[in-house]
Amino acid sequence: MIRTLLIDDEALARDVIKHYLQAHTEIEVVAECCDGFEGLKAIAQHKPDLIFLDVQMPKINGFEMLELIDEHPAIIFTTAFDEYAIKAFEVNAIDYLLKPIEQQRFDQALQKLSAKLASKPLDKTTEELIENVALSPAQQNRVVVKSAGVIKIIPVEQINYFEADDDYVKINTTEGNFQKNKTMSFFEKTLSANQFIRIHRSYIVNLAQVTKIELKEKDNYIVLLKSGIWLPVSKTGYAKLKEALGL
Numbered sequence: 001m002i003r004t005l006l007i008d009d010e011a012l013a014r015d016v017i018k019h020y021l022q023a024h025t026e027i028e029v030v031a032e033c034c035d036g037f038e039g040l041k042a043i044a045q046h047k048p049d050l051i052f053l054d055v056q057m058p059k060i061n062g063f064e065m066l067e068l069i070d071e072h073p074a075i076i077f078t079t080a081f082d083e084y085a086i087k088a089f090e091v092n093a094i095d096y097l098l099k100p101i102e103q104q105r106f107d108q109a110l111q112k113l114s115a116k117l118a119s120k121p122l123d124k125t126t127e128e129l130i131e132n133v134a135l136s137p138a139q140q141n142r143v144v145v146k147s148a149g150v151i152k153i154i155p156v157e158q159i160n161y162f163e164a165d166d167d168y169v170k171i172n173t174t175e176g177n178f179q180k181n182k183t184m185s186f187f188e189k190t191l192s193a194n195q196f197i198r199i200h201r202s203y204i205v206n207l208a209q210v211t212k213i214e215l216k217e218k219d220n221y222i223v224l225l226k227s228g229i230w231l232p233v234s235k236t237g238y239a240k241l242k243e244a245l246g247l
Helices: 011-021 036-046 062-067 083-091 103-111 113-119 122-134 184-190 235-245
Strands: 002-007 027-033 050-054 074-079 096-098 142-147 150-155 159-165 168-173 176-180 196-200 203-206 210-217 220-225 230-233
Touching (some): 002 011, 002 036, 011 103, 027 036, 036 062, 050 062, 062 074, 062 122, 083 096, 083 122, 096 103, 122 184, 142 176, 168 184, 184 196, 203 230
Parallel strands (some): 002 050, 050 074, 074 096
Antiparallel strands (some): 142 150, 159 168, 168 176
């Protein structure tokens, strides 16, 4: 049996999927969830082989939920029309169903499923999808993290800087520090270049937080943030910073 979760805030959409699944006896629905928070708990509890995942949901959307999962099951996305998301699905060869979902299209998605489950570089494909979607302006205004089992949504204007921290990135905010299992390159690529500048191999800074730039020693600069923290600036970072601040 293929253990399956339905994660969608619309009960009607879940009912449609369950109705279509009646013809697919190899699939067992082990739980239904109405938002990404519930989805995370159910994935940890049931360890499903497959999830039907809505993209637009309250609290956190489907992509943000996936960012918080270490191992990704096979995913069939369900979504109302979203041009950016659909482009990202097509680039990464991930299946999606447009709402309202038609049975013929639903059955086609399930026909591809066995090959998808057998191929298993699911994590890599999903990571590429998340990175592509993160370039969308709609995804650039907040960062979602999980800290001590609690999900926290951080508006980017509350972020002072990002710091490389082994396999994680430390996010320094007005409320303290959080960790995210991403790379500095991911944030450099996906954050607005008008708001965040990579000033050093290990630091990306919020331009709005910069109050002073000082020469520490020959060709080595440091910046002072509003929080009173000093950060190092590389030669390349200094050039970017000067340009961004119009100096």
